[in-house]
Amino acid sequence: MTPYPFSAVVGLDDLRLALLLTAVSPAVGGVLVRGEKGTAKSTVVRALAALLPDVAVVRGCRFACDPAAPDPQCPDGPHEAGAPSVHRPAALVELPVGATEDRVVGTLDIQRALADGVKAYEPGLLAAAHRGVLYVDEVNLLPDHLVDLLLDAAAMGRAHVERDGVSVKHAARFLLVGTMNPEEGEPRPQLVDRFGLVVTVSAPRDPVQRAEVVRRRLAYELDQDAFGARFEGDEKELAARIVAAQKVLPGVTLPDRELDRIARVCLAYGVDGMRADIVVARCAVALAAWHGRSEVTAGDVADAARLALPHRRRKDPLDPPGTDEEKLEQALNEAENDLPPDSHGSPDDDDDPDGGPPPPPPPPHGPNGPNGDGNEGPPPGTNGDGSQGPPPGNEPGVDPPPADATNRDESPTGGTAPSAQAGAAPVAPGAAFRPRTLSIARRGEGGHSGRRSPAFARRGRVIGSREPRGKLAGAPHLPATLRAALHRGARRVGPGDLREAVHVGREANLVLFVVDASGSMAARKRMTLVKTAVLSLLRDAYHRRDRIGMITFRGHEAEQVLPPTSSHEVGVLRLASLRTGGRTPLAAGLRQAAATIATERRRDPRRRPLLVVVTDGRATSGPDPVTLAPLLNGVATVVVDCESGPVRLGLARRLASALDADLMPLDTLEMRRTA
Secondary structure, eight states, X not given: OOOOOGGGOOSOHHHHXXXXXXXXXXXXXXXXXXXXXXXXXXXXXXHHHHHSOOEEEETTOTTOOOTTSOOTTOTTOOOOTTOOEEEEOOOEEEEOXXXXXXXXXXXXXXXXXXXXXXXXXXXXHHHHTTTSEEEEETGGGSOHHHHHHHXXXXXXXXXXXXXXXXXXXXXXXXXXXXXXXXXXXXXXXXXXXXXXXXXXXXXXXOXXXXXXXXXXXXXXXXXXXXXXXXXXXHHHHHHHHHHHHHHHGGGOBOOHXXXXXXXXXXXXXXXOSSHHHHHHHHHHHHHHHHTTOSBOOHHHHHHHHHHHSGGGOOOSTTSOOOOOHHHHHHHHHHHHHHSOGGGXXXXXXXXXXXXXXXXXXXXXXXXXXXXXXXXXXXXXXXXXXXXXXXXXXXXXXXOOOOSXXXXXXXXXXXXXXXXXXXXXXXXXXXXOOOBOOOXXXXXXXXXXXXXXXXXXXXXXXXXXXXXXXXXXXXXXXXXXXXXXXXXXXXSSOOGGGOOEEEEEEEEOOEXXXXXXXXXXXXXXXXXXXXXXXXXXXXXXXXXXXXXXXXXXXXXXXXXXXXXXESOHHHHHHHHHTXXXXXXXXXXXXXXXXXXHHHHHHHHOTTSOEEXXXXXXXXXXXSSOGGGGGGGGTTOEEEEEEOOOSSOOOOHHHHHHHXXXXXXXXXXXXXXXXXX
């Protein structure tokens, strides 16, 4: 199958440039591509692999050692310099979302070790990706420890395997590219910071570009070979330019004045730590090499900062991600103004006789222009993909509109409809606190690693052993294995004696919030306390790696304001825009919760739900909520009692009893320190 040509991609200039720079210098640290579905993220990454030059590897080496400089610690070595070699294309290794740690780093072949008495190491995907591309689709859905492991290997250029009695080190230098859909949830800011460059892409907003995308895709599907031949010249030109830039890279110098500029830009932009400075410096050097220059210029620093800095300003993990372009331009200007007088002026006068900053690097181009079709690329002022600025409703500093753009509490003319459902203006939550840990008491099967409820897991405290269900799923339980061999009177352990350890750890759950937004919640600033409590629980769910969902009920119906998702920052935005008012259809909220849980169980039977009902127990609309308790039979539930005042009816307690739920008064939810 002929891959889609890299030079045939329409638009996406920032993404293509970021990928080419990491191909020139993998030390930049990899690329994270954020974009909605259908924006050619995977297509561009796979196309890049076809541009990389072939590599020479030692014949028979599973770790792709370079015959000119073999790895002295190669598990298949030692290899002598000049050993027999073969040439092959650079590897493109794709890491599936369900990959396990032993599949990534490799592991000891336990069955062979027990049967043949040899210590056989099975290399993983890190070894297969050496000197190639490691592509991780939906990187935000990977367990955190796997993402940490990948980023550590990419940063150090080596993989260290210490598990199952194996101690192996081998080279693992690869171009790391991760893609993700923000709708599936944002990864932790600490992990995003580990990527060198982050690029956000979206579908073109220009109808001419959209039509050209479809035209090229249909032509490619009709005849892949003919389509590839159409861009063959451009592909060879890009491949040759990558090789030339790699040769120039070691000789590129970073002047002190530009290093000073990098430090000042990072300080003005307000990033934490030193990783940003290092990545900008490496990216600027790669940019200079890409343009065939031997010295980094001010323009290289500015372009590198635009690729490497915007994703590093999130201070709160639940802040919505986004690029504050105005703040970055301000930081660049401040750095220019603060440079010492002898560093002012054009730092690259020899290359630019007309003075002024150098022009931005041109994007890879096709035969008739930047897009290979005679078009001049996206209109000025766009983001390289046809869109202008951040998406509507997500401008920096502006709260997005509620999920329901046609709020039923407002009239078509914009005024407030005089109805019983008229919602009060949203109130802001207070400062989040550390809540008490809510968990499911029963032990789960450990379908999703996390930090909330007890469950059987691949790691954690060992509580016993069992026979493997097919291939060994985890570490072997050696005492149980020896007992099995002795029980059958054998003097040697055989494959049938193998027992695996049973671990108990923690799992992530689906935390579904059902929040009372009726008129009674607006009294005595109660909604501020409720929003603060839910915000605190949302933050707790983020730290425990849970999926979340939110249902509100008021007036005569319930509404699913947030379908189950891993995007916790969206939950914070929906909570902030939550309005109150009207009657209390508590039964409708429970019915909606039961339907949501049933749907999620069909999608993912191994993820257990934890229902959190935030209410005072009043039900002034619809049937008695107690009668709906059978719909939630077997669902772990917590009722947060919001009733306050000197006279209390105890309705929330009655509801908790019917649901077989834990009852927690609102004022006891906060985890307070003891003296």
